[in-house]
Each structure stands twice: as structure tokens, then as C-alpha cells.
Amino acid sequence: MPRHRFARTALWSVLAALPLLLLWPVLRQTIEGRMSLHMLLEFPALFSAGWAAQRLGLRAPLLHWIDWRGWTGATGVTLVSITWMLPSMLDLSLMSPTVAAAKVVSWWLAGWWLADSWRRLDPEVNLFFTGNIAWMTATAGMLYLDTPQRLCVNHLQDDQRHAGIGPVLLAIVLGAIAIRQATQPAANTAATATART
Amino acid sequence: MRSPVSRDQLARRLSSALCLLLVSAFAWGAWRQTAGFDTWTFEGRRQLQLASGDLRAPTVAMTKGFGNETLVWPAGATAPRAYLVEFIYTRCPTVCRTLGSQYQQMQHRMAQDPALAQVHLASISFDVANDGSTELRQLATSLGADPARWSFAVPASDAETQRLLRALGVVAVADGAGGFVHNGDMHLLDRHGQLRAVFTLDQWPQALAAAGRLAVQVPTQAAAE
Numbered sequence: 001m002p003r004h005r006f007a008r009t010a011l012w013s014v015l016a017a018l019p020l021l022l023l024w025p026v027l028r029q030t031i032e033g034r035m036s037l038h039m040l041l042e043f044p045a046l047f048s049a050g051w052a053a054q055r056l057g058l059r060a061p062l063l064h065w066i067d068w069r070g071w072t073g074a075t076g077v078t079l080v081s082i083t084w085m086l087p088s089m090l091d092l093s094l095m096s097p098t099v100a101a102a103k104v105v106s107w108w109l110a111g112w113w114l115a116d117s118w119r120r121l122d123p124e125v126n127l128f129f130t131g132n133i134a135w136m137t138a139t140a141g142m143l144y145l146d147t148p149q150r151l152c153v154n155h156l157q158d159d160q161r162h163a164g165i166g167p168v169l170l171a172i173v174l175g176a177i178a179i180r181q182a183t184q185p186a187a188n189t190a191a192t193a194t195a196r197t
Numbered sequence: 198m199r200s201p202v203s204r205d206q207l208a209r210r211l212s213s214a215l216c217l218l219l220v221s222a223f224a225w226g227a228w229r230q231t232a233g234f235d236t237w238t239f240e241g242r243r244q245l246q247l248a249s250g251d252l253r254a255p256t257v258a259m260t261k262g263f264g265n266e267t268l269v270w271p272a273g274a275t276a277p278r279a280y281l282v283e284f285i286y287t288r289c290p291t292v293c294r295t296l297g298s299q300y301q302q303m304q305h306r307m308a309q310d311p312a313l314a315q316v317h318l319a320s321i322s323f324d325v326a327n328d329g330s331t332e333l334r335q336l337a338t339s340l341g342a343d344p345a346r347w348s349f350a351v352p353a354s355d356a357e358t359q360r361l362l363r364a365l366g367v368v369a370v371a372d373g374a375g376g377f378v379h380n381g382d383m384h385l386l387d388r389h390g391q392l393r394a395v396f397t398l399d400q401w402p403q404a405l406a407a408a409g410r411l412a413v414q415v416p417t418q419a420a421a422e
Contacts, residue, residue: 033371068205068212075216079223088230091239095363153239153368156378 015052018045035155035163050111073117074129080110085140087151094154130178134171141167243366254390255364257357262333264348268319270390277317279408282384286324287332292381297340299401304346315412318347323358323369
């Protein structure tokens with residue numbers, strides 16, 4: 001196996017195994033006890049683990065039948081993102097084992113699915129999808145920053161402000177990705193078009 | 198003559214249907230979760246549950262610290278008809294001290310007003326690891342609590358504490374310095390353990406008045422049943 005391929009496989013394997021760390025109660029309590037770590041570390045880790053699993057070869061052969069040009073993946077990821085930005089859902093994920101399990105599964109599945117959908121999205125849909133998530137993330141971040149009272153009963157007020165900065169920064173990054181995707185040369189777009197359907 | 202549906206067309210139709218299904222399921226779930234897109238926080242949901250009478254204290258094993266009442270719901274037929282419950286921990290340097298001072302004022306008023314004879318004050322600790330009957334008794338003594346009007350207790354275990362707090366929508370968060378961040382609300386419970394109202398720190402006169410009214414109402418309701 002070439003060296004760079006081995007390194008890539010090792011990286012995907014590490015990312016895929018990240019959620020196992022949540023089985024360590026002390027670490028999980030530390031991460032979920034802080035709103036900033038909960039939203040900006042745990043969620044991306046779960047998403048990345050799903051993405052990595054897809055890259056490692058965990059694929060569903062019939063996925064293309066129900067994910068035409070990445071539509072279903074993009075829709076699912078958008079809905080998952082909205083769901084876990086709601087303050088009440090953040091609280092419930094810390095108070096109900098069922099909701100906590102739903103959180104883990106949904107973020108993992110979102111990453112797993114989008115890893116396949118991403119390459120097949122048309123540029124226009126990609127721009128809409130990424131831009132949509134960017135403004136939603138920015139709105140949630142601004143809300144966490146500006147609201148004078150605690151939005152989540154399980155998190156402290158100071159940490160809510162810290163957690164608000166992350167989504168705003170993430171929205172800027174997503175916005176940049178959306179613009180880059182939209183303005184990339186047509187030749188590249190044509191070259192990837194064959195893989196879309 | 199209709200041409201056969203191509204593989205691409207079928208995939209597009211299936212995907213469209215699935216997207217529609219996902220969005221519909223999400224909209225339905227969000228509608229339920231936010232009570233018609235009206236409330237987005239846990240506290241907002243708690244207020245709605247309170248208004249609809251869905252919050253009720255479960256029966257949990259309690260370690261008695263001080264006072265005549267064991268603070269277990271549903272309470273017996275001879276128990277007080279209304280309880281004003283606060284959730285505290287004895288090492289608390291802030292909110293609990295203020296609450297204690299207001300409970301002292303309420304106790305004083307209860308002693309003067311016979312109409313409040315069926316109202317009982319309850320201080321329940323959620324710090325099972327550090328609060329036992331000794332600590333609660335010391336706190337009660339330092340606050341000048343009258344055992345006939347004011348009782349102190351702590352649930353028998355962490356699990357029992359969480360069961361009680363969750364059922365009433367109360368959350369205490371570790372502050373990272375050995376203490377807790379928690380609300381300083383007063384919870385008005387009837388004899389059956391149903392949460393009837395929640396009052397903020399500075400609303401103790403209103404809380405006491407509501408408890409007095411509840412103490413009169415409960416027998417009437419019971420008779421109607």
C-alpha cells in the first residue's frame with residue numbers, strides 16, 4: 001500500500017473511531033457539560049466519524065436510488081443541523097437517553113450520507129445547500145451571543161456566549177466554501193458531472 | 198404509448214418523495230416539540246407543561262433532615278394542603294441564602310395568619326453527596342426554622358434526586374467550582390404532588406398568597422371527586 005494511502009486510511013480510521021471516546025463517562029460529561037464543546041466538538045466529531053466510515057468503504061449500494069444527485073443527503077443534513085441548533089433539543093439530549101441516542105445516530109448518519117452526496121450535488125444545489133446551512137448557523141450563533149438569558153438550562157450563561165462565536169465562524173467558512181464551489185471553473189464541474197447521477 | 202421510466206427518472210422520483218417525507222416528518226416533529234413553533238427552549242416547554250398540569254412530583258425515597266413533614270408525595274390525608282418547595286444545597290453561598298431569608302419571612306407571616314395553617318415550607322437539597330440530615334438540621338437551626346411550618350429533606354440517592362428534579366423540570370448544573378448553578382424558584386405543589394405554579398425569588402408574597410388559596414381550594418376539589 002502506498003505511503004500516502006496508508007496515511008489517509010489511518011486518518012479516516014481515527015476519525016471513524018472518535019465517537020468511541022464518548023463511552024468514557026468522565027470525558028463525555030466534560031464535553032457535554034460545556035455548550036461550546038458540546039456543539040463545536042462533539043457534533044463535528046460525530047459527523048466526521050460518519051464521513052470517515054463512508055470513506056473507509058462502509059457504503060450502501062442502493063443509496064443512489066434514493067439520493068438522486070445528492071438531494072436526499074443535502075436535505076437530511078440540513079434538517080439534522082436545524083434540529084440540533086434548537087436550545088430545547090440540546091437540553092433534551094442531555095436529559096433523555098433516547099434523545100441522546102438520536103443525536104449520536106443522526107449526526108453520524110448525516111456525515112456518512114453527505115460523504116457520498118457531496119460529490120454528486122449540482123453546483124446550484126450545492127450553493128443553495130451550503131449557503132442555507134451557513135445563514136442558519138450564523139443566525140443560531142448570533143442568537144446565542146445576543147440573548148441575555150440562558151437558552152439551555154444545562155449550560156452556563158458564559159459558555160453560551162462562547163458557543164455563539166463558533167457557529168458564526170463556521171458560517172463564514174461555509175459561506176466561503178459555497179462561493180468557491182459556485183465560482184470554480186466550468187471544466188472542473190464538467191469533469192465531475194459524470195459521477196453525479 | 199408511454200415510454201418506460203428510465204433508471205434516472207425513477208431515482209429522481211424516489212429521491213423527491215423521500216425528501217418530501219423527511220421535510221414533512223421534520224415539520225411535524227418541530228411543530229410538536231415547539232408547541233406550534235411557539236417555544237424553543239426547555240424552560241418554555243416547562244411553562245407549557247405547568248399550565249397543562251403535566252408536572253407532578255414522583256414518590257421518591259427521602260432522608261428527613263428537619264421538620265414534621267417527610268416531604269413525600271402524594272402526601273397523606275392529614276398532610277398540609279399546599280407546599281412551597283425550594284431546591285437548595287447547604288454549601289450554596291448565593292441563591293439559597295436569599296431563598297432562606299425569604300422563607301424566614303414567609304414563616305413569620307404564616308405564624309401570624311391562621312388562614313395559612315395548611316401551607317408548609319419545604320427545602321429539598323439536591324446535593325446528595327454533601328448534604329445529610331446533620332447538614333440540613335444545622336441549616337434549619339441557623340435559619341430559625343419552625344418544624345411545624347418548615348421541613349428539610351434530601352433524596353436518598355442521586356438517581357432519586359434526578360427523578361424528582363426531572364419530573365418538575367428543575368435543573369442544577371455543576372458550576373465547575375464545586376457548587377451548582379440552579380434556579381431560585383419557589384414551586385407550589387399540592388398534596389398530590391402536582392406542580393401548580395412557579396414563583397421567582399422576589400415573588401414570595403404572591404407565592405404565599407397562592408399557597409393560601411390552594412390550601413382552601415383542594416378540599417373543595419377533593420369533595421367534588
